[in-house]
Amino acid sequence: MNKGIPQEGVILRIKPESQRITLLDSVEGKRMLLFSSYAPVGALITYSAFTRLGIPRLVLHELCAVPLRIAAHSLCFLHYALALCDVGIPLGSCVQEAYNILAWLCQENAILSSVQKDFFLAKLIMVLGLHTTQSYLCERCARVIRAMSVDTLSIVALELDCCAHLPRWIQQCLEEYVVKAGYERASDKYAG
Ligand SMILES: [Zn+2]
Numbered sequence: 774m775n776k777g778i779p780q781e782g783v784i785l786r787i788k789p790e791s792q793r794i795t796l797l798d799s800v801e802g803k804r805m806l807l808f809s810s811y812a813p814v815g816a817l818i819t820y821s822a823f824t825r826l827g828i829p830r831l832v833l834h835e836l837c838a839v840p841l842r843i844a845a846h847s848l849c850f851l852h853y854a855l856a857l858c859d860v861g862i863p864l865g866s867c868v869q870e871a872y873n874i875l876a877w878l879c880q881e882n883a884i885l886s887s888v889q890k891d892f893f894l895a896k897l898i899m900v901l902g903l904h905t906t907q908s909y910l911c912e913r914c915a916r917v918i919r920a921m922s923v924d925t926l927s928i929v930a931l932e933l934d935c936c937a938h939l940p941r942w943i944q945q946c947l948e949e950y951v952v953k954a955g956y957e958r959a960s961d962k963y964a965g
Pocket residue numbers: 910911912913914915931932934935
């Protein structure tokens with residue numbers, strides 16, 4: 774690892790009691806590091822890492838983007854987006870597309886409508902391969918969501934039936950993967 778070149782990542786989770794953070798690095802993928810400064814969950818940061826006494830540690834370089842507006846407006850949605858990446862990506866692995874859309878979310882920091890949040894989470898679930906066993910979506914609509922760009926969240930053409938079923942499908946995926954993994958159920962409706 775080159776200590777001179779800062780690495781970039783999004784903070785997925787912080788465990789203050791052990792000063793450990795889970796980070797999704799743009800290249801190295803999901804990592805757990807010891808961290809003694811402060812940066813909020815969801816922040817896009819640059820950092821360097823070094824190992825001391827056998828423990829990998831993070832040195833913060835810069836807080837590049839913090840999704841404060843999203844956190845203020847819809848903390849549940851942000852919580853689930855980060856949690857999906859945490860449970861869906863094994864340590865040491867990088868799902869590049871998931872990183873890209875998560876970094877987009879942090880940088881864009883836009884207030885998304887309820888429908889846009891549905892599409893975003895559905896896209897993330899597809900990218901991570903966290904499909905629930907019970908499918909509420911037809912194959913065509915599943916393909917449309919998989920292929921859509923997060924820049925065009927509001928103009929995705931889904932059949933009405935599938936659109937109506939989308940929130941239930943997402944909720945089931947969240948139950949099956951995020952809540953079962955020990956994450957708190959943020960609320961019944963993440964759109965809040
Ligand atoms: Zn459909």
